[in-house]
Amino acid sequence: MSSEALEAARTRAIAQARNRRNSKTLAIFLTAVAFLLAWEIVGRLSHPMFMAPASGVVAEFWRGITDPRARLWNGFLQTMSVLVPGFLISCALGIVIGVLMGRINAVYRALDPFVTVFYNTPRVALVPILMLWLGIDNTLKTVVVILAAVFPIIVNTLTGVRDISSSLTEPARSMGANEAQILRLVIVPAALPFIIAGLKLGLGRALTTVVVAEYFSSISGLGGLLQSASTSYNMARVFVPAAILALMGILIDALLGWIERSASRRYR
Amino acid sequence: MTPETAATTEVPKLRVENIRKTFFRVERDRVTAVEALGGVSFTVRSGEFVSVIGPSGCGKSTLLRIIDGLVAADEGGVFVDGKKLTGPGHDRAVVFQYFGLYPWRTVQKNVEFGLELQGVPVAERRERARRNIALVGLSGFENHYPHELSGGMKQRVGFARALTMDPDIILMDEPFSAVDEQTRELLQEQLLDVWEKMGKTVVFITHSIDEAVFLADRVIVMGARPGRIVETVAVDLPRPRTSAHRASPRLLEIRTHAWETLRRGIIEAKAGLEGVG
Ligand SMILES: Nc1ncnc2c1ncn2[C@@H]1O[C@H](COP(=O)(O)OP(=O)(O)O)[C@@H](O)[C@H]1O
Ligand SMILES: [Mg+2]
Numbered sequence: 001m002s003s004e005a006l007e008a009a010r011t012r013a014i015a016q017a018r019n020r021r022n023s024k025t026l027a028i029f030l031t032a033v034a035f036l037l038a039w040e041i042v043g044r045l046s047h048p049m050f051m052a053p054a055s056g057v058v059a060e061f062w063r064g065i066t067d068p069r070a071r072l073w074n075g076f077l078q079t080m081s082v083l084v085p086g087f088l089i090s091c092a093l094g095i096v097i098g099v100l101m102g103r104i105n106a107v108y109r110a111l112d113p114f115v116t117v118f119y120n121t122p123r124v125a126l127v128p129i130l131m132l133w134l135g136i137d138n139t140l141k142t143v144v145v146i147l148a149a150v151f152p153i154i155v156n157t158l159t160g161v162r163d164i165s166s167s168l169t170e171p172a173r174s175m176g177a178n179e180a181q182i183l184r185l186v187i188v189p190a191a192l193p194f195i196i197a198g199l200k201l202g203l204g205r206a207l208t209t210v211v212v213a214e215y216f217s218s219i220s221g222l223g224g225l226l227q228s229a230s231t232s233y234n235m236a237r238v239f240v241p242a243a244i245l246a247l248m249g250i251l252i253d254a255l256l257g258w259i260e261r262s263a264s265r266r267y268r
Numbered sequence: 269m270t271p272e273t274a275a276t277t278e279v280p281k282l283r284v285e286n287i288r289k290t291f292f293r294v295e296r297d298r299v300t301a302v303e304a305l306g307g308v309s310f311t312v313r314s315g316e317f318v319s320v321i322g323p324s325g326c327g328k329s330t331l332l333r334i335i336d337g338l339v340a341a342d343e344g345g346v347f348v349d350g351k352k353l354t355g356p357g358h359d360r361a362v363v364f365q366y367f368g369l370y371p372w373r374t375v376q377k378n379v380e381f382g383l384e385l386q387g388v389p390v391a392e393r394r395e396r397a398r399r400n401i402a403l404v405g406l407s408g409f410e411n412h413y414p415h416e417l418s419g420g421m422k423q424r425v426g427f428a429r430a431l432t433m434d435p436d437i438i439l440m441d442e443p444f445s446a447v448d449e450q451t452r453e454l455l456q457e458q459l460l461d462v463w464e465k466m467g468k469t470v471v472f473i474t475h476s477i478d479e480a481v482f483l484a485d486r487v488i489v490m491g492a493r494p495g496r497i498v499e500t501v502a503v504d505l506p507r508p509r510t511s512a513h514r515a516s517p518r519l520l521e522i523r524t525h526a527w528e529t530l531r532r533g534i535i536e537a538k539a540g541l542e543g544v545g
Contacts, residue, residue, distance in 0.1 A: 168370070170364070170368065171364060171369075174338055175356070175382035175433065176356055189370070263372070
């Protein structure tokens, strides 16, 4: 191929890639605009008790962050003060327990029954217990968040660790790695895609659990705001904490997705 | 000096003595035993290149794992410089059939791995790895990941990693079986080239008779059920060897002899099975 032809082919390939990216961005943008428009129209046509228009939610959101009486900022901080430590502790515990269960048969046999039961219990079944415990304090709420989030992290980590074939551990052993080095330098990186999938699942469960806990104890956090707004028959006020929760979920999920992609790029 | 003391002063680099290994498979209440190695003994001189051939399943990989210390023998021992081994050590390094590279590490980091485990300072291990990457002809690929390399390149990374450990003995388990014919011949010649320069002791497992004869000073021919040595064939071709030797009449003669030995081993194993069964 001549160098001009090669150059032309290169330019075409770059242009094609850019077009694909641009049309994807455009599609997302158009979908978002159509959705907001539909929301606005339906909201304006409905009774405010059942539905609020998008503009009403934005105005309410603005009031929420500017007016201290709305307690929005406060509620957000309260939710985060349970979610963040609860989720971080779940990550640490879940990965450590999962790796130990995956590597040491005695630990696996000892813990597997508990993990199976807790992993498979529908969390709605815990609501009555939550209602009893949860009004009390943040420590208990954090414990409940950990109970919700830690099991999918354990199960995924465990699956990832058990999936590792001896063709990954054998070279390290041959080069004189001790068990701690094998864990840190072989097992954890090899199981990382599974571990991150577990963290995503755990995060979803943690977020739901905090809100359910707050909703039923009804005095704190975004869940509490959600509950009090729903009794005030003001749909715009209901939508604000709901939208913040949705945004939080999307943001943390995107962050984990980014970590996953930059890790998995090396796994092909 | 008596001949006896003269013999004891020349301690072989590697001595494998009467190695036996049986694997047991337990399925519910049935236990089946596979006698992978039924008493294997041989020695390898320092700087010697020894090939091991045998039908698949005759215990070649098991033998290599036992020499490396990854698997314990039921009986017998492995001695390096006369000292009995108890596990993996820095005096031996393996080049695996399946490459054994870490997909999340670059070529550079894969080659450095063994030194990292030993706690060698960053600057030193970087330099040593770089030198061996250059030696196997992969300069410029330091920052590539294994999935970006061909099979032949991956195996050169595996070889550079083994060299970087600076072992006395390099154990290679069918290292070129996953690459195409032309690449395999180039890799064989490159391996001989590096071996001539560095004077390492090599135990090279293969199921290709041509490869075994072309590379080695001696070819150990194994038979199956149980895995054992049928015969050791000396390869008295001159060094250094080049691709020109591949078609030499002497090589073809040795090859024919090795092939007949191998067949004999297979036929004996079949007869043995029928006798038992
Ligand atoms: N870890 C193991 N567990 C059970 N059987 C094994 C194991 N490793 C090897 N074997 C058996 O031992 C025999 C020899 O295997 P191997 O050493 O891999 O042979 P080769 O490398 O010559 O093909 C085979 O029958 C194989 O199934
Ligand atoms: Mg094998």
